[in-house]
Amino acid sequence: MTTTTSSTPVTTRPSVASLATDLLRQGWTGLRALLVLTVVLGVVYPVVVWAVGQLAFGDRADGQLVQQDGTVVGSALIGQPFDAETAPGLFHSRPSAGGYDPLATAPSNLGPSDPDLVRSIEQRRADVARTNGVAPSAVPPDAVTASGSGVDPYVSPAYAALQVERVAEASDLTVGEVRTLVAEHTHGRSLGFLGDPKVDVLQLNLAVLAAGR
């Protein structure tokens, strides 16, 4: 054990050689400590969290996979790229800087005064307004901005509401029926006060597809 006793404080400046020896000895102790701690913190701890998590919460720990007709089509927590081109008859997701690719989760990282960002926001506003037949001023912020994760599974209730008539028109459902589906997939703030209200786009679209048959 390389410790100095409290009664003999270091008064002389130790030589470089003794510094190197001490450091090597501490490094050797450090290596042994690191290996022991790696077993406890790097193997046992995550495996225990996994085992208890699986027992206590089941598939909640598995990424909440979503099925359509018995086949897994995604995760409830990971959004998918529904937009005017690919899904004219369904609810659209927010813009994404990474194209909803879970292997490249990222925001746009464009600065608040970036002229390109301002231009694309204006362009998106015009596009969303035209696609849904509403006034540009009615388009909410989340419809024209990319998320932080690039895989945001939600849109605001305002953006969902604005799309109801278009979705109803494209399916065999009435506006009232689509509105009911939206309401079923709308979640208020967590515990009533945390975060913002949200609509789950993937599961809402699956419900629209199922009801439209």
Place this chain on the structure above:
Amino acid sequence: MGATAAGLLTILALVGVLALVYRPLGDYMAGVLTSTRHSKVETLGYRVIGVDPEGRQSARGYALSVVGFSVVSLVVLFAILVGQSVLPFSRGLPGMPWDMALNTAVSFVTNTNWQSYAGESTLGWTAQMAGLAVQNFVSAAVGIAVAIALVRAFTRRRNDDLGNFWVDLVRINLRILLPLALVSALVLVGLGAVQSFAPDRVVDTVLGGQQTLTFGPVASQEAIKELGTNGGGFFNANSAHPFENPTALSNLIEIFLLLLIPVCLTRTFGTMIGSRKHGYAVLGAMTFLWGAMLTVALVSEVGGHGDSARAAGAAMEGKETQLGTWASTLFAISTTGTSTGAVNSAHDSFTPVGGGAAMLNMMFGEVSPGGVGAGLYGFLIVAVLAVFVAGLMVGRTPEFLGKKIGTTEMTYVALYTLASPALVLIGVGVAIAMPSSADAMGNVGGHGFSEVVYAYTSAANNNGSAFGGITVTSTFFQLTLAAAMLLGRFVPILLVLRLAGSLARQGTVPTTAGTLPTHTVQFAALTVGVIALVAGLTFFPTLSLGPIAEALS
């Protein structure tokens, strides 16, 4: 409920829960760090690593242990990252290139967690769990240990026994971090954070496209990433990623976790020095800085200032729908004030004043309330500086907690105060002079400059968050940022330990009528003033070229 009421209630809930656990956790930590008893498991552990738990260390011995342990950590982590292809559970991924591995190893050993890689496409589970998450624990423990060594120094009289680093390391990990991480990881799993060893899964999406979903030990890493004020995301999107931070409730819990230990350590400090009022004064000053930065950032973010926010109707670029501006800003100020660097939104896309507040929060030297341990010793250094300034005003020899602040002590304090600002300014200066840096910036004009300033500020203060638009994968950035992180961590730590040694060797001076009281509101305000003055004088010119210019344009 309106957004404003909900947002204010969120902040109130956060502060309320922290207040509830402040005493029990703070006193529990003080007990752990002063107890003379060793559990059976710990005794066995000391035998395995070859340490006498009753051995005592002077400042020199303690510093040697910190450095020895950190160097070994660096080498082992580098080896794991470079060689992950031969390790099990690596998802078939190759090793990191050497410069990225070096940067990452330095980043995690220094408690910075700056990330120049994307976890989902770069790292397997062994590297994440046995490499990075282990450093999330132990680098946090090193920070706490050094802070406690300094606190002990104030309680010693002509006795330079600062404790035993190995005992502190083991106890902080096993008795403080591990139980807290275990409980919070399970809570996060319950809320939907992923903890699964399922292989990567390619799914055919609703519209016939494909998505590759990747899983892993996310929740276990998330818990310690916040709790140890580390901040390194399992995924590239960090806490914006729904697998890491599934709901607005998990978001509040993560903010709580990253503030938990830095806040409660002020109680530990007060308890250990036998004057809880001093703990409250430190906490008060830290909270004031946090609250001030939060207010400034909220006004700008919620108010939607800046061109893009005005065009969109709200500052939602780079923010998650379910979190919104309030919860994103609360996270941003808490993560930059604690040297955590986890992000639940893109700081790069924050409004000019919001992003500037996040940057300034780091420039304060990470004391609002700072990283685990690092926040406490950083604040105590400024407190000594404040005592010195006050001493100059009244012409008395400065004293702090019964210790004389002489030339030796002030030398360490001055060097500490200069260390990270020097690293930031030199780093930014060199980077801006490099012609290649213009290509690395993800933004044009003043904001591109802000990205570079943010990068070196984050590295030198061991924060780890980024204005993420900047491309930092060039060898130049990998190495200079690694140097900033390494020096920004260990130069201050060595100075703190030398200061501790010098204080411990002193006797104590009695408190007299002439002693400057250091547990008062007045002194806390003076300390805040010193922090603001140092940061202002050092960084005002730099900030003027970046966020201030942007906000005014």
